[in-house]
Amino acid sequence: xxxxxxxxxxxxxxxxxxxxxxxxxxxxxxxxxxxxxxxxxxxxxxxxxxxxxxxxxxxxxxxxxxxxxxxxxxxxxxxxxxxxxxxxxxxxxxxxxxxxxxxxxxxxxxxxxxxxxxxxxxxxxxxxxxxxxxxxxxxxxxxxxxxxxxxxxxxxxxxxxxxxxxxxxxxxxxxxxxxxxxxxxxxxxxxxxxxxxxxxxxxxxxxxxxxxxxxxxxxxxxxxxxxxxxxxxxxxxxxxxxxxxxxxxxxxxxxxxxxxxxxxxxxxxxxxxxxxxxxxxxxxxxxxxxxxxxxxxxxxxxxxxxxxxxxxxxxxxxxxxxxxxxxxxxxxxxxxxxxxxxxxxxxxxxxxxxxxxxxxxxxxxxxxxxxxxxxxxxxxxxxxxxxxxxxxxxxxxxxxxxxxxxxxxxxxxxxxxxxxxxxxxxxxxxxxxxxxxxxxxxxxxxxxxxxxxxxxxxxxxxxxxxxxxxxxxxxxxxxxxxxxxxxxxxxxxxxxxxxxxxxxxxxxxxxxxxxxxxxxxxxxxxxxxxxxxxxxxxxxxxxxxxxxxxxxxxxxxxxxxxxxxxxxxxxxxxxxxxxxxxxxxxxxxxxxxxxxxxxxxxxxxxxxxxx
Amino acid sequence: xxxxxxxxxxxxxxxxxxxxxxxxxxxxxxxxxxxxxxxxxxxxxxxxxxxxxxxxxxxxxxxxxxxxxxxxxxxxxxxxxxxxxxxxxxxxxxxxxxxxxxxxxxxxxxxxxxxxxxxxxxxxxxxxxxxxxxxxxxxxxxxxxxxxxxxxxxxxxxxxxxxxxxxxxxxxxxxxxxxxxxxxxxxxxxxxxxxxxxxxxxxxxxxxxxxxxxxxxxxxxxxxxxxxxxxxxxxxxxxxxxxxxxxxxxxxxxxxxxxxxxxxxxxxxxxxxxxxxxxxxxxxxxxxxxxxxxxxxxxxxxxxxxxxxxxxxxxxxxxxxxxxxxxxxxxxxxxxxxxxxxxxxxxxxxxxxxxxxxxxxxxxxxxxxxxxxxxxxxxxxxxxx
Numbered sequence: 001x002x003x004x005x006x007x008x009x010x011x012x013x014x015x016x017x018x019x020x021x022x023x024x025x026x027x028x029x030x031x032x033x034x035x036x037x038x039x040x041x042x043x044x045x046x047x048x049x050x051x052x053x054x055x056x057x058x059x060x061x062x063x064x065x066x067x068x069x070x071x072x073x074x075x076x077x078x079x080x081x082x083x084x085x086x087x088x089x090x091x092x093x094x095x096x097x098x099x100x101x102x103x104x105x106x107x108x109x110x111x112x113x114x115x116x117x118x119x120x121x122x123x124x125x126x127x128x129x130x131x132x133x134x135x136x137x138x139x140x141x142x143x144x145x146x147x148x149x150x151x152x153x154x155x156x157x158x159x160x161x162x163x164x165x166x167x168x169x170x171x172x173x174x175x176x177x178x179x180x181x182x183x184x185x186x187x188x189x190x191x192x193x194x195x196x197x198x199x200x201x202x203x204x205x206x207x208x209x210x211x212x213x214x215x216x217x218x219x220x221x222x223x224x225x226x227x228x229x230x231x232x233x234x235x236x237x238x239x240x241x242x243x244x245x246x247x248x249x250x251x252x253x254x255x256x257x258x259x260x261x262x263x264x265x266x267x268x269x270x271x272x273x274x275x276x277x278x279x280x281x282x283x284x285x286x287x288x289x290x291x292x293x294x295x296x297x298x299x300x301x302x303x304x305x306x307x308x309x310x311x312x313x314x315x316x317x318x319x320x321x322x323x324x325x326x327x328x329x330x331x332x333x334x335x336x337x338x339x340x341x342x343x344x345x346x347x348x349x350x351x352x353x354x355x356x357x358x359x360x361x362x363x364x365x366x367x368x369x370x371x372x373x374x375x376x377x378x379x380x381x382x383x384x385x386x387x388x389x390x391x392x393x394x395x396x397x398x399x400x401x402x403x404x405x406x407x408x409x410x411x412x413x414x415x416x417x418x419x420x421x422x423x424x425x426x427x428x429x430x431x432x433x434x435x436x437x438x439x440x441x442x443x444x445x446x447x448x449x450x451x452x453x454x455x456x457x458x459x460x461x462x463x464x465x466x467x468x469x470x471x472x473x474x475x476x477x478x479x480x481x482x483x484x485x486x487x488x489x490x491x492x493x494x495x496x497x498x499x500x501x502x503x504x505x506x507x508x509x510x511x512x513x514x515x516x517x518x519x520x521x522x523x524x525x526x527x528x529x530x531x532x533x534x535x536x537x538x539x540x541x542x543x544x545x546x547x548x549x550x551x552x553x554x555x556x557x558x559x560x561x562x563x564x565x566x567x568x569x570x571x572x573x574x575x576x577x578x579x580x581x582x583x584x585x586x587x588x589x590x591x592x593x594x595x596x597x598x599x600x601x602x603x604x605x606x607x608x609x610x611x
Numbered sequence: 612x613x614x615x616x617x618x619x620x621x622x623x624x625x626x627x628x629x630x631x632x633x634x635x636x637x638x639x640x641x642x643x644x645x646x647x648x649x650x651x652x653x654x655x656x657x658x659x660x661x662x663x664x665x666x667x668x669x670x671x672x673x674x675x676x677x678x679x680x681x682x683x684x685x686x687x688x689x690x691x692x693x694x695x696x697x698x699x700x701x702x703x704x705x706x707x708x709x710x711x712x713x714x715x716x717x718x719x720x721x722x723x724x725x726x727x728x729x730x731x732x733x734x735x736x737x738x739x740x741x742x743x744x745x746x747x748x749x750x751x752x753x754x755x756x757x758x759x760x761x762x763x764x765x766x767x768x769x770x771x772x773x774x775x776x777x778x779x780x781x782x783x784x785x786x787x788x789x790x791x792x793x794x795x796x797x798x799x800x801x802x803x804x805x806x807x808x809x810x811x812x813x814x815x816x817x818x819x820x821x822x823x824x825x826x827x828x829x830x831x832x833x834x835x836x837x838x839x840x841x842x843x844x845x846x847x848x849x850x851x852x853x854x855x856x857x858x859x860x861x862x863x864x865x866x867x868x869x870x871x872x873x874x875x876x877x878x879x880x881x882x883x884x885x886x887x888x889x890x891x892x893x894x895x896x897x898x899x900x901x902x903x904x905x906x907x908x909x910x911x912x913x914x915x916x917x918x919x920x921x922x923x924x925x926x927x928x929x930x931x932x933x934x935x936x937x938x939x940x941x942x943x944x945x946x947x948x949x950x951x952x953x954x955x956x957x958x959x960x961x962x963x964x965x966x967x968x969x970x971x972x973x974x975x976x977x978x979x980x981x982x983x984x985x986x987x988x989x990x991x992x993x994x995x996x
Contacts, residue, residue, distance in 0.1 A: 006623055008667050011682030019684040507702035510663050515716025515767065516690035525715075529706045 028519040033426050033435055039419070040442040043487045047461035048445070054460045055284045062281055077281035090270060090282065091289075098266040101183050101255070102248035108188035110241050113195025116340075119333065120196075121203040123326050126334050131341070132200070138345045139193030140591050142548040144565060145584045146186050147257035148572065149348035152355040152581055154182065159261060160575040164351055167364040178262040183255060187248050189344045194247070195240040202236035203229075235305045242304075246297035250290055250450025252551040257572065268452045268551075275456055275555055280463075287456035295448040349588060355581035374578040392582045401567040402586070404478075408563060409547035412485040416493040416546070417539045421531065423490065424497020429506065447491035451551035458484050459555055476558045484556060485546045493542055500534030501527075533602055540598040544591050564590075613639050613674050613693070613770040613803050615660065620669035620679075622655055629655050630666065631827040637805060637820075642797050644806045644814040647824030648850075653807045656824070657773050660805065661696050662689030673771065690719075694771040695764035699779060701756050703748040703763075709735070710744040713763045720767070734762040737796070754785040758792075765800065774806045778813060790816055811851050815839065823847055840988040841973065845901055845980045848973065854906050854937055856973075857947040863900035863974065865892050870984060872974060874902055875943045877920045879969050881984050890981045900983070903973035906950040910966035911938065913957075922965040926957045940965065 010016060024030050055077050062077065063070040081091050119125050120132040155163030156172040165172055175181055206229065214224045252268040260269055267290055274283030326333055355361050356374050363369040371377070377391035392398040423443050430436025446454060462474040474480035504527060512522045528535070550565040557566045564587050571580035615637040622630035630652045637643045645653035658664040660671065662678070665686050671679035673694075678687040695716075703712055710731055717727045735741040738758040748756055757777060764772055774793075778786045794817050797804055808814055814821045815835045823830045823838065831843040842848035848856045861874030870881040870892070886892065915921065927939040927946055931954050938949040938957065942965070949965075957963070974984035 006626055006628070006667070007621075009682045011680070011684075015683045015685075017684075019686075023684070023686065505700055505702065507698045507700050508704060510689075511696070511698060511702040511704075511763075512715070513663070514661060514689045514694070514696050515763075516719040517715070521719070526704060530704070 029429070032422065033430070033439075036419075036422060036426055036439060037435075037442075040439070040490075043483065044442055044445050044490075047457045051284055051287060051457045051460040055281055055288060059279075059281060062279055077279065077285050080279070081282050081285045090274075091267075091286070094265045094267050094270045097180070097259075097264060098249050098268070101180055101187065101266065102245050104180070104184040105187035105191060105248040106241055106245045108184065109191040109244055110195045110237075112188065112340075113192040113240065114199050114237065116192065116337070117196050117199035117203055119337065121200050123333070124330065125326060125337065126330060131334075131337055134341050134345060135196055135337075136193055137595075138341070139190070139197070140544070140595060141345075141348070141588055142253070142550065142565070142591075143186065143190045143251065144253035144257060144550045144569065145352070145587060146190055146348055147254050148568060148580055148584045149352050150182055150186050150258065151177075151572065152351045152361065152577060153347070155361075155577070159577075161360060161577055162362040163577075164354065164361050164365075167362045174262055178258050179264045180259075182258040183264075186254050186258065187251065189348075190254075191244045191247060192344070194244055195237075198236045198240040198243075199233060202233045206232050238305055239301055242297050242301040246294050246450075249297075250294050250453065252450075252452040252554065253569075256554075257569070268450065271452055271456060272555060275459055280459070284456055284460050287453035287460075290453040291449050294450050294453075298448055349585075352581045352584045352588075355578055356585055358578060361577065374582045389576055389579055392579055392586070395579075397562070397567065398579075398583060401562045401564045401583070404561055405547050405564040405590075408478075408482060408485060409543040411482055412489065412546040413539050413543035415482075416486045416489040416542045417496070417535060419486070419490065420493025420495075420497035420538060420542075421500065421535060422497070423494035424499070424501045425527070427494065427498050428501040443490050443494045445491075446488050449488075451488065451549070452555065454488050455484055455552055455555040475556065476561070478561050480556050481553050481561055481563075484552055485549060488552055489542055489546060492545070493538060496534065496538035496541065500531045500538070503534075504530050536602045537598050540594050540602070544594050548587060548591060615771065615803070615805075616672050617656075617660070618670045620656070620659060620666045620671070621681075622652075622659060622664060622666045629827050630659070633669070633827075633829060635822055635829060635832065637803060639803055640801055640819075642794075642804045642806065642817060642819045644808060644818035644821045645824055646808060646811060646814040646821050649809055651824040652827040653809075653824045654775055657696075657775055657805060657807050660771075661694060661773055662687060662692055663696075692771075693769060694773060695767055695769040696773040697760045697764045697775065697777050699776040701748075701760040701780075703756055703759055705748050708745050708747055709740070709751070709759050709762075712748070712759060713766045716763070716767050730766050730768075734766040737765065737799070738762045738792070753781055754789065757781060757785075757789060761793075761796070765796070765802070770803065772802050772804045774804065776807055776809070778808070779810070786813075793817060812853065815851070823850070836988055839905075841982060841985050842903070843982055845903075845975050848903050848975070848982075852905060854948045854950060857902075857904045857906060857909070858975075859902045859904065859945065859947070860977070861900050861902050862897055863976075864897045865894055867894060870974065872900060872902065875922070875945055876902060876904070876965075876967060877922055879920075879972065881969070881974065885985050885987075887981075887983050887985060890983045891976060891979050892983050899977035901975040901977050903975060903986075904947070904967060905971070906937070906948040908968060908971045909940075909947065909949040910968075911940070911949055911951065911963050912966070913961070913963055915964050916966060919966060920969075922967075924963050924965050926959055926961045926963060928959070929955070929957050931955070 056073055056075070058066060058068065058070060058072050058074050058076055060070045063072060066072075066074060066076045068074065081087060084090075116135055120128055120135065125131070151159065152163050153165055154172050154177045155161070156166055156174065156177045158174055158177065163172075210232070211224050211228055214228045219227070250268060252272060255264075255266040255269045256272065259266060265273075267286055271283050271286040271290065274280060274286065354365060357370050357372070358365070359369050359371045359373070373391050375391045376393050378394060379390040389395060423439055427436050427440050427443075430439065449457065458480060459475065462471075462480055465471065465473045474483070508526055508530070509522050512526050517525065547563070548565060550569065553563065554566060554569065557563065562570070564583055568580045568583045568587070571577070571583065615635075617633055617635045620630050620633040621628065633652075633656060635656075645656055647653045655664060659666050659679070666679065666681055668681050669679065670677065670681065673692060677685065678692050679685070704715070707715065713731045713734060714727050717730055722730070731744075732741060735744055738761055740755060740758045740762065743751060743755060743759070748759065751759065757780075761774075761777070777793075778789050781789060790813060793804075793806075797817075806813075806818065815838075818835055820832065821835055821838050822832045825846065830847055831838060833841075838847070839851055842851055842856075845858060849858065859874050859876055861872050861876070864871045865886075868883055870883075870886055872879045872881065922942055924940040924942045924947075927941045929939070930937040933954070934952070936951045936953070936955045938951060938955070939946050940949060940963065970987040971989075972984070973982060973986045975981060976983050
């Protein structure tokens with residue numbers, strides 16, 4: 001098409017204006033887009049600006065130390081963090097810890113996930129279906145449950161009550177029970193699944209015709225792998241590496257479970273401590289630096305991989321090939337994978353379950369060391385046990401935590417998936433238009449921010465009343481926890497929403513429009529009924545993600561709003577390990593039930609959508 | 612009466628002008644086909660008529676009622692234009708049965724239950740799919756889905772029915788069946804139809820009028836026969852007809868009374884009355900021209916005829932296709948196609964003789980690419996050979 005200058009004739013300016021206004025007002029789509037923008041600006045852009053501002057304006061404590069008036073604009077926090085006397089212990093050492101842990105986790109998790117993916121997709125290993133299911137299911141178990149399990153096995157006297165291995169008479173050294181080794185192990189056993197999901201997806205979509213063509217050209221098997229297959233999965237591999245690094249770098253729960261006891265601080269634990277009880281301005285500075293690092297990773301990922309992000313390689317008649325014949329290695333490889341699954345999945349769950357029935361884990365698994373007290377014990381009998389707490393099922397704290405978790409999960413998931421569908425709708429229908437792109441970019445921002453830094457953003461925004469009391473301080477309220485969970489979940493929810501909406505061709509809507517259906521009728525009778533299944537599985541996915549969250553809410557939670565994840569953590573810090581184990585088991589049960597509902601009722605395999 | 616008048620319609624996507632001042636009048640009862648290659652603006656025009664796209668410039672009236680008045684930013688809602696649309700993808704709502712799909716729009720019009728039932732069943736019967744009324748779209752074949760989409764569109768008794776490449780997703784045999792169905796539907800209901808296609812055979816076989824689109828503009832509006840016999844320029848000639856028209860370079864000279872043309876097809880003298888005088892024809896000066904000869908108008912004989920303009924040729928290749936034979940002939944290193952009815956047998960490099968009817972030859976000015984000499988249209992009717 002030629003690019004001539006656009007010439008637009010205009011009639012009577014008044015009539016034209018009247019008709020234009022009428023058509024904007026009469027189209028609810030415009031109104032809804034406007035609302036979406038307001039929501040995103042208020043809950044994403046404004047808090048970020050507020051975070052930056054609070055690293056530059058001194059609060060009362062900092063002002064006293066700096067000997068200036070409260071509210072002065074100053075780089076005091078930044079200097080304190082980066083160059084001051086405390087800089088080394090406050091920032092540089094934790095930074096090195098974070099880097100060491102995340103790089104090591106990448107070195108273990110990525111090759112592990114890659115090997116598993118290759119075996120599951122390309123080899124003739126027996127029991128593929130069950131094995132590949134178990135390999136991804138391990139990812140559903142939150143990383144704090146895995147840390148909890150690690151503790152229940154390896155804990156030594158440093159943590160008060162020693163764990164199961166100690167009970168067998170093994171003296172566990174501190175470096176194994178806590179600190180970087182433990183963190184790397186747990187993170188690797190968690191994030192291997194991330195690489196696995198990405199690589200298996202990529203390997204699975206390589207059209208075998210591409211490789212067959214190389215075979216016909218006379219390439220050897222090794223040549224084909226090196227020159228055809230590997231380059232095709234390279235983008236996914238790189239992506240998995242960068243994202244694993246970024247997630248490990250920003251993670252809080254594993255670091256707080258396994259690091260703080262031996263004073264192995266990372267950026268995220270430092271951030272948490274500063275906001276929780278130090279100079280919050282310094283915490284906000286750390287948050288900004290973490291956001292920059294995480295965003296840097298994601299941009300690096302985009303730049304490195306760019307448009308090659310995914311080769312859509314399936315087309316034509318080619319199927320998937322199974323070319324790695326294991327031969328006599330079939331059974332040994334099978335056993336190796338089973339051993340791996342035992343370590344990654346079975347032992348953690350089992351150890352948590354065992355611990356939840358023990359009186360004292362250090363006394364081993366004997367009949368007189370087993371009890372139901374941790375589950376159903378009454379308060380009046382609890383003096384006999386280490387906990388001094390009633391069993392979880394009779395414990396009002398636990399009941400409240402379950403209720404809070406379900407409340408948070410359901411409300412959060414309803415709001416997040418509703419908004420997600422909305423954002424998805426706007427972004428799909430506005431494809432190529434400025435508002436579609438703008439919504440896409442705004443919605444994506446929370447994804448760039450590590451969970452613990454994200455909650456710092458909200459603390460910075462809502463710790464004091466704003467606009468002369470028009471917006472009250474939300475610190476410590478359920479509303480704030482809900483808000484954080486929902487907004488942090490926007491990127492995932494809207495991705496789910498747009499993928500559902502993508503499947504609904506705009507022609508379906510236009511056909512209804514021509515038949516006289518207005519916007520809301522189209523939504524109610526065409527879009528929603530078709531999107532229903534996608535909506536429901538998106539809902540369950542968000543429910544699980546929000547309910548299991550720990551990193552995101554640990555900064556803003558209090559006694560009254562405790563959720564299951566936080567209760568487990570506080571049991572652990574109090575030394576009530578058996579109760580912590582019992583509540584971890586409940587968390588795993590809750591997730592499993594939701595997963596099964598999604599799988600069998602809504603026929604959606606949600607594991608693969610886990611980000 | 613439903614007469615649609617489009618005036619100076621411009622449509623931009625960003626700075627991209629996809630419709631360039633479209634002027635088109637569609638008369639009541641027309642079967643108007645918008646024909647053209649993909650990306651030429653025909654679907655956009657259809658969407659502008661339906662109201663799904665808003666053009667930046669121009670006006671449209673249906674029966675004198677203003678539907679689009681772009682200078683005043685007025686665009687009537689699609690549902691108030693008295694039309695209905697069949698999408699290329701059919702756009703059947705997958706969560707509704709066939710019956711519900713068709714009843715949807717009628718319910719919005721708040722018709723009585725009996726009336727809805729009657730209309731749904733009537734349109735189902737018209738398209739002979741009443742036995743499928745309780746099925747869901749994914750339980751139907753492509754052809755059946757197509758019929759449902761049409762039934763849904765006609766159930767509201769639209770004055771104007773718009774069809775956007777409705778047959779392109781069907782296989783070759785079904786396409787021919789549906790062509791017959793659509794033509795019958797047009798004859799039975801008398802509804803004005805606007806039909807978008809890139810398939811010139813569909814355009815030729817079904818329409819009463821064809822608007823040929825090219826790069827956002829209308830190249831020619833004519834009846835199928837006229838479009839075929841006298842395409843307005845070389846590109847149109849080349850686009851319409853299969854096998855393609857033979858375009859032969861030649862020299863022409865116009866002395867004010869007759870056009871003398873010479874080429875490898877021989878020398879011809881065309882009378883002034885058959886010339887298109889409003890086109891640019893250089894006077895008293897030799898100029899380059901292109902002769903257009905349809906493959907079926909080339910006569911071939913294996914023995915040299917006695918009289919007339921006879922051209923010697925050799926057989927280059929034959930493609931016997933059953934009901935017809937496509938013959939490629941070499942005339943002085945130029946290959947022309949010939950379409951002959953029935954199976955014929957020729958040997959490669961066999962010598963043959965070609966005869967042409969001068970009345971049926973088009974001449975184009977090579978410089979302007981425009982048609983300058985009309986060929987005589989001839990439609991055989993019953994009784995004639």
